[in-house]
Amino acid sequence: MFITNDIKYVGVNDHEVDLFEGQYPVENGMAYNSYIIMDEKIAVMDTVDARFTHQWLDNVENELGGSKPDYIIIQHMEPDHSANILNFMNTYPDTKIVASEKTFGMIMQFFGKDFADQRIIVGEGDTLNLGKHTLTFVTAPMVHWPEVIVTYDSFDKVLFSADGFGKFGALDVEEEWACEARRYYFGIVGKYGVQVQNLLKKAAGLDIKIICPLHGPVLNENLEYYLNLYNIWSSYQSEDEGVVIAYTSVYGGTKAAVEMLTQKLLSKGAPSVKVFDLARCDMTEAVEDAFRYNKLVLATTTYNAEIFPFMRTFINHLTERNYQSRQVAFIENGSWALLAEKVMKGMLEKSKNLTFCENTVHIKSRLNDESKKQVECLAEELCKEYIAQKGDNVDKNDFSALFKIGYGLYVVTSNDGKKDNGLIVNTVAQVTDTPNRIAVTINKQNYSHHVIKQTGIMNVNCLSNDAPFSIFEDFGFKSGRNANKFENITPLYSENGLAFLPRYINAFMSLKVESYVDLDTHGMFICSVTESRVITDGETMTYTYYQNNVKPKPNTEGKKGYVCKICGYVYEGDTLPDDFVCPLCKHGPIDFEEIK
DSSP: OBSSSSEEEOOEEEOSOSEETTTEEOTTOEEEOOEEEOSSSOEEEOOOOGGGHHHHHHHHHHHHTTOOOSEEEOOOOSHHHHTTHHHHHHHSTTOEEEEOHHHHHHHHHHHSOOOGGGEEEOOTTOEEEOSSOEEEEEEOTTSSSTTOEEEEETTTTEEEOTTTTOOSSOTTSOOOHHHHHHHHIIIIIGGGHHHHHHHHHHHTTSOOSEEEOSSSOOBOSOHHHHHHHHHHHHTTOOSEEEEEEEEOOSSSHHHHHHHHHHHHHHHTTOSOEEEEETTTSOHHHHHHHHHHEEEEEEEEEEETTEEOHHHHHHHHHHHHTTOOSOEEEEEEEOSSOOOHHHHHHHHTTTSTTOEEOSOOEEEBSBOOHHHHHHHHHHHHHHTHHHHHHHOTTOOTBOGGGGGGOSSBOEEEEEEOSSSEEEEEESOEEEEEETTEEEEEEEETTSHHHHHHHHHOEEEEEEEBTTOOHHHHHHHHSSOTTTSOTTTTOOOEEOTTSOEEOSSSEEEEEEEEEEEEEEETTEEEEEEEEEEEEEOOSOOBOBHHHIIIIISOOOOOTTOOEEEETTTOOEEESSSOOTTOOOTTTOOOGGGEEEOO
């Protein structure tokens, strides 16, 4: 199979395996990928699982067409990729092995041979010239073993990504990529989100046209889709709105509560409800969806003064993969002692940024009138934002929305008649309460200032603490004149026809401009409130919270120059020009500080 004119696929499909790594069901098998780069010098990229030695060596021989390889590049030493190193070297004894220093230590462990005379040790930024193709090596420690490297071919613009961007499933089976890639990611790589984020930052500086992983299909179109999903997964953001209910039930009492809650959630507008009986389901599917969606309900019995074993296993799977930044609710059952909620909360106490629901359902053996009311209250709490967004009986004059205003960060949305627009501001203030008036100050250079002066209307979205950095990238680092600010977001719409964000806000207000104050560089819009909704009870994100918890810490180690306090862009040089404009967020020198 041709990847490009010079890059050939020589991997194998495995339909014998039923459990990958002894624990992940793979109904459609696995692919173990290997590649050959044909140039003046020939390089083979990785080997395959031990059960496919001869099939793989045949594939390699057929593509070589009588030629001999010069190099074998080992990116990852897990046996499903490295098992045939010794067999390959016995077949092609003059080949050089290219790998990281840690890899050669592992080769000695696995094969009892160090190949001292055939080593080429590579590290961050090292290159290997094959002729037309120059390979650059990028270290990727703990993605997901410590020795891992990935390789970039600048000629065909191919990233050989090791286990990154892999998925379950053989290549001769058609199936949707995201589901099995997500399950693979959170099962195999999920613990190492920070390391994946570091690798994505390195990859952002490369011109990539094709991604060649060690599992799953070659990716050669719509790469932004895959890169965006990997960014969401590795930063522990929720991918979709919805509620996952994971439960165990012995005699049916807990199951009855789960069924009742499911129906109430759907009736109150929950966009998706996924239910998993942990004793019977594929546990990896339940883990996958717990990371995919933004709300989780854990329902189980008190069992031996503890919790039911399947629930303990499930929570362990979550915590060891750094489960975080979600809303979590509990249903507990116990005939004589209710301890399950306490135990589950204790298991989650080290997880970051979890919001526990105020309402818990307490069942003593089976549902009664009191616990049924608790189910109703829990459903109301979990669906509050959905009801506020789309409910028929939503309160569109909830002036407690104004209490969400602080010295915070907001997305101001507008529309120029052609497309929805938005920008980040931190200058929103309530100026009177009879009538309710809001002042919004916007820099005149921003396209939104021009649009709002023409249309006289806007929406103010109050960002909550769960808003990820991508919101600031979408609405803060580019102009609405030239970019589609809602390219990655499907908006909802208020009564005035303007967009409001479907996620990451706790309230929004629709404003009508009543007067305008010219403040030289800025304009202040004095507005009346035409609609106001409270979406969640979450706190409004302050500028301080953004700086400390959301904005990525800039990599200034070993660098001399200046760093942007807004977005973290690093300008390297002795002097920052007086007219310098940050290429990311468009702020000037006043928002830069010297690297100490």
